[in-house]
Amino acid sequence: MNSLTDAQLAARVARDIPDGSYVNLGIGKPTHVSSYVPEGREIIYHSENGIIGVGPTPPEGEEDFEMIDASKRYITTAPGAAFFEHADSFAMMRGGHIDIAVLGAYQVAENGDIANWATLDEKFPPAVGGAMDLVVGVPTIFVMMRHTNRDGTPKLLRSCTYPLTGLGIVSRVYTDLAVLDLAPEGFRLVELTPGNTLEEVQALTDAKIHS
Amino acid sequence: MMDKRLPDLATAVARIEDGARLMIGGFGSAGIPFGLIDALLDHGAKGLTVISNNAGAQETGIAKLLKEGRVAKVICSYPRSPGSIWFERRYEAGEIELEVVPQGTLAERIRAAGAGIGGFLTPTAYGTLLAEGKETRVIDGRGYVMEMPLHADVALLRADRADKWGNLTFHGTARNFNPVMASAAKYAVAEVRKLSDVPLDPERVVTPGIFVQGVVEYGVRP
Numbered sequence: 001m002n003s004l005t006d007a008q009l010a011a012r013v014a015r016d017i018p019d020g021s022y023v024n025l026g027i028g029k030p031t032h033v034s035s036y037v038p039e040g041r042e043i044i045y046h047s048e049n050g051i052i053g054v055g056p057t058p059p060e061g062e063e064d065f066e067m068i069d070a071s072k073r074y075i076t077t078a079p080g081a082a083f084f085e086h087a088d089s090f091a092m093m094r095g096g097h098i099d100i101a102v103l104g105a106y107q108v109a110e111n112g113d114i115a116n117w118a119t120l121d122e123k124f125p126p127a128v129g130g131a132m133d134l135v136v137g138v139p140t141i142f143v144m145m146r147h148t149n150r151d152g153t154p155k156l157l158r159s160c161t162y163p164l165t166g167l168g169i170v171s172r173v174y175t176d177l178a179v180l181d182l183a184p185e186g187f188r189l190v191e192l193t194p195g196n197t198l199e200e201v202q203a204l205t206d207a208k209i210h211s
Numbered sequence: 212m213m214d215k216r217l218p219d220l221a222t223a224v225a226r227i228e229d230g231a232r233l234m235i236g237g238f239g240s241a242g243i244p245f246g247l248i249d250a251l252l253d254h255g256a257k258g259l260t261v262i263s264n265n266a267g268a269q270e271t272g273i274a275k276l277l278k279e280g281r282v283a284k285v286i287c288s289y290p291r292s293p294g295s296i297w298f299e300r301r302y303e304a305g306e307i308e309l310e311v312v313p314q315g316t317l318a319e320r321i322r323a324a325g326a327g328i329g330g331f332l333t334p335t336a337y338g339t340l341l342a343e344g345k346e347t348r349v350i351d352g353r354g355y356v357m358e359m360p361l362h363a364d365v366a367l368l369r370a371d372r373a374d375k376w377g378n379l380t381f382h383g384t385a386r387n388f389n390p391v392m393a394s395a396a397k398y399a400v401a402e403v404r405k406l407s408d409v410p411l412d413p414e415r416v417v418t419p420g421i422f423v424q425g426v427v428e429y430g431v432r433p
Contacts, residue, residue, distance in 0.1 A: 048314060049238040050384045065241065066385035072239035072292070075384075083383065085390040085417070086238075086264075087322040090315030094335060118340070125302050126311050127291040128341065133315030136334040163340040 002195035003147075003176040011036035013102055013144050013174050017043055022052065024093065024134060026103040027071040030144050033102055044080065046098055048130040050089050053081025070130070093130065094137040101138040103131065105145050105170075107160045110186035110207035112170045114143060115162035128165070135166030147175035147204055154206040156180070156187060177201050178209075185210050215377040215420065216406060217427040220250035223400045227256045227365050230283075234321070234366040234392040235263040235273060239292070242385035243272045244369040246402045246429035251367070257281045262321070262363055264314065264388055266290035266298035277301050286361070288314035313341060316358050318391055324360035325394025325422070333358055366396035370418070370426075373403040374411045377420030386417065393422040400425035 004012065006029055014036035017023060024046045025031050034054070037043050045054040047069040054069055055076035063074040092098055105116040114135060118126035135141055148154055156173065172190070173180045178201050179190040189211045192201060202209050217223050224247060227233065237243030252275060259282050266285050267274030276282050277297040285307055290298050301307045312320065313335045323331055332355035336342045346357035368389045370379040379401055381389065393399040399422060406428040 047384070049241070050387050064383060067383040068239050068241050069384075083381070083386055085386050086314075086318040086388045087391045090318050094315050094333065123303055125291050125299065125309060127289045128311055128313050129289040130314040132313040132339065132341065133335045136337070164338065167338045 001177065001200055002193045004193055006032065007036075009144060009174060009176055012179070013142060014038065016142070016172075017041070017100060019043070021099040022046055022097065024048070024098050024101040024138065026101065026131070027129070028104045030102040030104060031069070031071050031073070033144070044078070046092060047075070048089055048093065050084050050086065051075070051077070051081060052092070053078040055081065090130070090133050093133045096137055096139065098138045100140045100142060101134045102142045102144055103134065105143045105155070106162050107155050107157055108143055108170050108173050109157050109160045110182075111159070112168040112182040113160050114141070114165050114170050115160040116165050118163045120162060126163075131165050135169045140171045141169050143170050143173045145173070145175060147177040147201070152204070154204060157206040177204065180209065183210065214375045215424060215426050216375050217400070217425045220246050220402065220427055220429060221253065223247055223402070223425055223427045224251045224254045224367075226398060227251060227254060229256050230258040231256060231364045232260045232362070233262065234363040234396055235261060236366070236368040236387065236389035236392050237272070238264050238384070238387040240268070240272075241383065242369045242381070242387045242389050244367045244402045245272050246431065247367040247400065248272050248276060252276065252279060252281070258283045260284040260286065262286045262361060264288050264317065265292050266295055268292045268294040269296075274298065277307070280306070282307055284308040284310065286310040286312060286317075288312055288317050311341065317361070318388065320358055320361035321388070321391045321395045324362045325391060328360060330357055330359045332356065361395065363392070363396040364398065366392040366399040368393055368399060368401035370401045370403045372405050372407050372411060373401060373423070373426035374407045374409070374420070376410065377423030377426055378411045378416040379403070379418040379423060379426075380411060380415055381417050390418040393418050398424045400427065402427050402429035404430050
């Protein structure tokens with residue numbers, strides 16, 4: 001089975017973000033998408049903690065303690081950037097002003113449900129952050145994740161078993177093995193990572209993949 | 212004559228009582244009033260309810276309050292951060308109560324309190340575990356959850372500059388929850404990098420002084 005690296009996956013997602021989009025990148029793997037935007041496109045990145053126009057990581061020694069993104073990494077400003085407070089930041093998200101959000105997930109179901117904030121382990125404190133606000137407000141939700149858990153169990157399911165973040169809102173899922181759209185009938189194949197067959201990917205997917 | 216400048220951090224936190232509901236500004240480590248939190252530790256108030264986005268990390272700020280056993284309840288959106296060992300320890304031991312609130316709902320509940328709103332309907336969390344037990348309504352085919360305002364006795368804030376009228380400016384992403392929290396507490400006090408001897412330019416004020424009861428200079432950044 002051919003599996004994309006995290007960098008290749010980030011580059012694949014970046015290809016689908018149109019010029020002129022306002023985009024929110026979730027913490028973890030999705031933050032890397034900004035490094036792979038194709039030449040000639042201007043994408044404005046929103047970070048929930050109060051900035052549109054997130055710029056690249058500062059050079060070592062030039063970090064500003066009060067300039068961070070949602071992943072708490074040091075950032076700079078891009079041309080056209082603006083700062084704002086939290087109530088405004090979430091008005092941008094909830095109010096439908098952001099075009100695309102790229103999120104990680106524990107599970108995605110064939111009806112477009114997503115689970116990415118809590119597990120069933122009661123000792124593991126739940127942490128929702130801004131995920132629930134993003135999924136209700138942003139019209140296009142891309143999920144970027146490994147196709148299966150580390151133990152090989154599927155993350156693309158007939159229905160989620162973990163507590164939900166949002167209901168029926170995922171547009172497209174990018175995994176290391178395939179790209180799948182959420183269609184009325186369920187997961188619909190967009191493309192396979194070169195070298196993989198539908199049968200191989202289906203065997204690692206709980207829900208049916210429609211082609 | 213109006214003068215909200217305070218002589219030191221200890222004076223700024225002196226009125227915080229045991230069991231107080233406390234908002235603490237900041238996101239990650241930006242905009243956290245580390246000086247005021249240290250002063251609060253010295254002051255000794257306990258049984259606190261802390262309303263903040265995170266639950267501290269390493270051995271500083273809110274994590275220090277948790278370590279010293281001063282916190283009874285945390286209301287936040289994201290308690291689990293890299294290095295949030297003291298939160299995790301207290302949580303696993305069942306020593307603190309946790310209320311997880313979606314981040315936008317947290318900000319808006321605080322905004323509602325400051326703006327005199329009695330509650331609001333948000334689509335956030337509709338149909339999820341975090342909406343359980345809450346009133347819901349369907350408007351134009353879309354589900355909404357009724358959320359209530361979140362008030363505090365005291366807000367501890369961090370800003371960049373202040374004048375004696377309590378007007379505040381901020382730097383970078385350290386603004387975050389600080390302005391909205393200023394409006395929702397009976398007593399909002401800000402530590403600032405620099406107290407200005409002259410009035411701040413009204414065009415640049417982010418948080419108007421009417422929301423702020425005290426300002427104290429604390430130039431140190433961790």
